[in-house]
Amino acid sequence: MSKRFPDRLDPWRFADLGKEVSGELPVEAFVRLRDCLMQADGEVLFNLSFSRDEQRHARLDGNVRTELTLECQRCLGALRFPVERRFSVVFVQGLNEAERLPEDLDPCLVEEGVVDFRELIEDELLLALPQVPMHDTDVCQVPHEFVSDEELQVSEPEQQENPFAVLSALKKDRH
Ligand SMILES: [Zn+2]
Known part of the structure; x- marks a missing residue:
């Protein structure tokens, strides 16, 4: 899928044109989101549909x-x-305009006439995160079980290999 769309776009123009933007971005492209994750893997699929409503809101x-x-x-x-x-959000240019919006519309404050759509997507992802993931x-494993499982996998081969490596090195020296 194409990843060539503008990072920053003019929401009023996009609304006038009835633009639709969809695609996917790697999770690791979202810096603030990454801080909340154990691992930044996978992709984010998105679809953004711009329009003017009856009140001409973008x-x-x-x-x-x-x-x-x-x-x-x-x-x-x-x-x-x-x-x-x-x-759903409605784009506004200032706090005054945001305050005039009906309560059921969510304002998105636009600075310098452009919106960074990655930021917008990232905000929505951050809002979707649970406060305390569990x-x-x-299916939850108690901490000591989890740690010992991991230790077994990581340390066992090392313990077997290291003495052997030392022994064979000694043998080589003697011959
Ligand atoms: Zn758990």
Whole structure:
């Protein structure tokens, strides 16, 4: 899929043209989101649809879809967290305009006439994150089990290999 769309776009122009922008971006492209993740893997799929409503507001209806790897706060293990989020915003140029909007419309403040759509997508992803990510209790592993499993996998081959390597090095020296 093409990744060539503008990072920053003029929302009023896009609304006038009824533009639709869709594509995918790697999770690791979202710097603020990355800080909340255990691992920045996978892709974010998005679809942004711009339009003018009856009041001539420039409006965006979007959806974002991805699966994020969070850290379970109970066992510190990886937790796969699917996100599918729909959102709608109305673009405004200042706080005055934002205050005049009906309450059911979510304002998006535009600075210098352009919107960074990655920031917009990232904001929505951050809003979708749970405050305290945790596995369901039936799949969550208690911390000591998780750590020992990992230690077994990492340290066992080393313990077997190292003495052997030392021994064979000694034998070579003697011959
Ligand atoms: Zn857990």
